Amino acid sequence: MLNRIDLRGSTRDPRRLLPRAQLDVSVAVERIRPIVEAVREHGYSAIREASERFDQVAPARLRVPAETIAAAEGALDPQVRAALLESIARARRVHADQRRVDHTTRVAPGGTVTERWLPVDRVGLYVPGGLAMYPSTVVMNVVPAQAAGVRSLVVASPPQRDNDGLPDARVLAACALLGVDEVYAVGGAQAVAMLAHGSTTDAEGLTTCDPVDMITGPGNIWVTAAKRLLRGVVGIDAEAGPTEIAILADDTADPAHVAADLISQAEHDPLAASVLVTPSTVLADAVDAELARQVPATKHADRIGTALGGEQSGVVLVDDLTAGLRVVDAYAAEHLEIQTENAREWALRVRNAGAIFVGPWSPVSLGDYCAGSNHVLPTGGCARHSSGLSVQSFLRGVHLVEYTQEALREVAPHVVALATVEDLPAHGQAVTARFPQARP
Numbered sequence: 001m002l003n004r005i006d007l008r009g010s011t012r013d014p015r016r017l018l019p020r021a022q023l024d025v026s027v028a029v030e031r032i033r034p035i036v037e038a039v040r041e042h043g044y045s046a047i048r049e050a051s052e053r054f055d056q057v058a059p060a061r062l063r064v065p066a067e068t069i070a071a072a073e074g075a076l077d078p079q080v081r082a083a084l085l086e087s088i089a090r091a092r093r094v095h096a097d098q099r100r101v102d103h104t105t106r107v108a109p110g111g112t113v114t115e116r117w118l119p120v121d122r123v124g125l126y127v128p129g130g131l132a133m134y135p136s137t138v139v140m141n142v143v144p145a146q147a148a149g150v151r152s153l154v155v156a157s158p159p160q161r162d163n164d165g166l167p168d169a170r171v172l173a174a175c176a177l178l179g180v181d182e183v184y185a186v187g188g189a190q191a192v193a194m195l196a197h198g199s200t201t202d203a204e205g206l207t208t209c210d211p212v213d214m215i216t217g218p219g220n221i222w223v224t225a226a227k228r229l230l231r232g233v234v235g236i237d238a239e240a241g242p243t244e245i246a247i248l249a250d251d252t253a254d255p256a257h258v259a260a261d262l263i264s265q266a267e268h269d270p271l272a273a274s275v276l277v278t279p280s281t282v283l284a285d286a287v288d289a290e291l292a293r294q295v296p297a298t299k300h301a302d303r304i305g306t307a308l309g310g311e312q313s314g315v316v317l318v319d320d321l322t323a324g325l326r327v328v329d330a331y332a333a334e335h336l337e338i339q340t341e342n343a344r345e346w347a348l349r350v351r352n353a354g355a356i357f358v359g360p361w362s363p364v365s366l367g368d369y370c371a372g373s374n375h376v377l378p379t380g381g382c383a384r385h386s387s388g389l390s391v392q393s394f395l396r397g398v399h400l401v402e403y404t405q406e407a408l409r410e411v412a413p414h415v416v417a418l419a420t421v422e423d424l425p426a427h428g429q430a431v432t433a434r435f436p437q438a439r440p
Contacts, residue, residue: 001288001291001292001295001305001308001309002262002274002276002287002288002291002308002309002313002314002315003019003309003311003313003314003315004284004314004315004316004317005017005018005019005314005315005316005317006317007316007317007318007319007323007327008279008317008318008319008323009319013330014316014326014327014330014331015330015331015381018275018316018327018330018331019273019275019311019312019313019314019316020273020312020380020381021241021242021244021271021272021273021310021311021312021380022311022312025221025224025225025228025239028221028222028224028225029225029228029229031222031225032189032222032225032226032229033229035050035188035189035190035193035226036189036190036192036193036226036229036230038050039190039193039194039197039199040193040197043194043199043200043201043205044062044199044200044201044202044203044205045203046190047062047186047190047193047194047199047201048203050188050189050190051159051185051186051187051190054187054188054190055158055159055160055161055187055188056161057159057160057161057165057185058165059159059165059185060202060203061201061202061203061207062184062185062186062194062199062201062202062209063182063183063184063185063201063202063207063209064166064167064172064183064184064185066181068166068172069172069173069175069176069181069183070176072169072170072172072173072176073172073173073176073177075169075173076169076170076173080135080170080173081173081177083369083370084135084136084139084173084174084177085177086370087136087139087369087370088139088143088177088178090370090371090372091139091140091143091144091372091373091374092143092147093372094372094373094374095143095144095147095374095390095391096147098144098147098390098391098392099117099147099148099391100117100391100392100395101117102114102115102116102117103115108407108410108411109406109407109410110403110404110405110406110407111402111403111404111407111408111411112400112401112402112403113399113400113401113402114399114400114402115397115398115399115400116397116398116399116400117395117396117397117398118395118396118398119148119149119150119151119394119395119396120148120150120213120214120235120394120395120396121150121151121152121213122150122151122152122153122154122210122211122212122213122214123145123150123152123153123154123212123213123214123215123216123394124154124155124156124192124195124196124212124214124215124216124234125138125141125142125145125153125154125155125156125215125216125217126141126155126156126157126191126192126195126215126216126217126218126219126223127141127155127156127157127167127171127217128157128158128187128217128218128219128220128223129157129158129160129167129168129171129187133168133170133171134171135168135170135171135173135174136174136368136369136375137217137218137375137376138155138171138174138175138178138180139174139178140374140375140376140389141155141216141217141376141389142155142175142178142180143178144374144389144390144391144393144394145216145394146178147391148391148392148393148394148395149394150394152182152212153180153182154180154182154183154184154195154209154212155171155175155180155182155183155184156183156184156186156187156191156192156194156195157171157183157184157185157186157187157191158185158186158187158188158191159185159186159187165185166185167183167185182209184201184209187223188219188220188222188223188226189222189223189225189226191223192215192219192223192226192227192230193226193230194209195209195211195212195215195234196211196212196215196230196233196234197211197233198210198211211234212234213234213235214234214235214236214237214394215227215230215234215235215236215237216236216237216376216389216393217237217376218240218376219240221241223240224239224240224241227239237376237389237393238376238378238379238382238386239380239382240376240379241379241380242268242269242271242272242273242312242379243265243268243269243272243273243334243335243379244265244272244273244274244275244312244333244334244335244379244380245261245262245264245265245273245274245275245333245334245335245336245337245364246275246276246277246328246331246333246335246336246337246353247261247262247275247276247277247278247336247337247338247339248277248278248321248324248325248328248336248337248338248339248340248346249276249277249278249280249283249337249338249339249340250278250279250280250283250321250339250340250341251280251282251283252339252340252341253278253283253339253340253360254339254360255283255286255287255289255290256290256294257339257360257363258276258283258287258290258339259287259290259291259293259294260290260294260363261337261363261364261365262274262276262287262291262308262313263291263294263295263298263304263308264363264364264365265307265335265364266303266304266307266308266313267298267300267303267304267307268307269303269307270303270306270307270310271307271310271312272307272312272313273307273310273312273313274307274308274313275313275314275315275316275331275333276314276315276316277315277316277318277324277327277328277331278315278316278317278318278324279317279318279319279320279321279323279324281317284315284317287315288315291308295308321340321346325346325349325350328350328352328353329350329351329352330352331352331381332352332353332354332378332381332382332383332384333353333354333383334353334354334355334377334378334379334383335353335354335355335357335364335367335377336350336353336354336355336356336357337356337357337362337363337364338350338356338357338358338359339359339360343358343359343360344358344359352383352384353383354377354378354379354383354387354388355367355373355374355375355377355388373388374388374389374390375388376388376389377389405434408431408434409435412431412432412435415427415428415431416428416431416432
């Protein structure tokens with residue numbers, strides 16, 4: 001079922017050889033540009049038109065009433081409620097430890113620089129609602145924002161025809177459990193445009209969604225394109241692509257576990273990537289056999305089969321685990337599992353991954369829901385330079401510079417020298433003007 005790429009004996013850069021989903025976001029940007037511009041110019045009417053076109057829902061108002069959000073919580077299945085509360089509690093424990101504190105550095109006598117960490121004021125959180133519904137994504141976005149001290153949180157999620165044009169009821173319930181009461185039934189590029197530019201949210205123009213400062217959360221290619229187009233108008237977390245899992249495994253791995261974990265990510269999307277990196281052809285063969293057994297028994301067998309058989313998925317054969325480590329670092333997976341002997345030792349050597357899952361009892365699906373870690377992670381190789389969503393994502397470092405007269409006098413010659421060499425004499429004069437006796 002999985003394609004095979006044999007890198008044994010190869011000295012070539014593996015980045016050019018590894019499987020990867022091909023997405024042209026720049027083409028999608030031009031497709032959604034008219035939608036974004038229409039929302040900026042016309043607000044509610046443009047959003048309604050786009051919702052009717054793409055979601056087959058034409059809501060009379062976009063904001064979900066507070067009583068509807070509360071009712072969704074009340075109707076939540078007790079088992080799902082307990083699971084969400086546990087997910088929230090674990091995520092809060094992990095994210096609470098990420099909060100940064102202000103720090104003052106004494107640079108010189110009388111001269112200090114204080115780095116303050118200030119939260120973004122208002123954040124829009126996007127929760128997808130296409131092939132699957134994601135109340136867990138509400139948790140993963142809201143918890144770090146709240147831990148950072150964000151003042152105002154708003155959630156946008158697509159309207160569902162089978163829920164009277166409201167977002168999925170479980171998404172609404174998760175919002176209620178987290179204390180978020182500003183929720184809009186808007187999806188796709190039109191949701192990102194509404195959050196970025198602000199908009200009227202009903203036909204009478206009596207209510208509005210105020211613009212946000214930052215937008216976070218995963219979405220399809222149209223959501224990603226809108227985030228790229230509006231980056232600069234608002235901050236964004238990342239341009240999320242299709243989900244991906246890489247597994248570095250040796251012949252100590254259980255092929256049934258490896259196959260199940262590859263399947264779990266393929267379940268998300270036909271473009272999802274599932275990659276096994278191993279020096280063991282015996283394991284590769286056994287995993288193929290397990291996939292042939294397990295996939296037909298899954299609920300979403302067609303979607304999974306498409307993802308596993310696509311160019312973005314495969315088995316990469318390597319000479320040994322050291323070579324495998326080079327491959328997974330080059331791939332920089334959103335999710336990386338280490339299923340080897342001495343798994344933690346190998347995990348600590350990894351340089352590039354969104355999140356690393358160590359050993360046979362730490363599957364990616366644990367991280368999706370209840371590990372306490374965040375599941376909003378960099379995709380498409382972006383883990384080489386970017387991190388997953390965290391409290392830091394919602395904080396801005398601001399320097400407070402405080403110098404006394406004598407501290408400035410002491411450093412003034414250096415400021416003047418650097419201003420002169422850069423041919424910016426007024427920069428130096430802004431310092432010497434404060435010391436008339438020093439002026440020629």
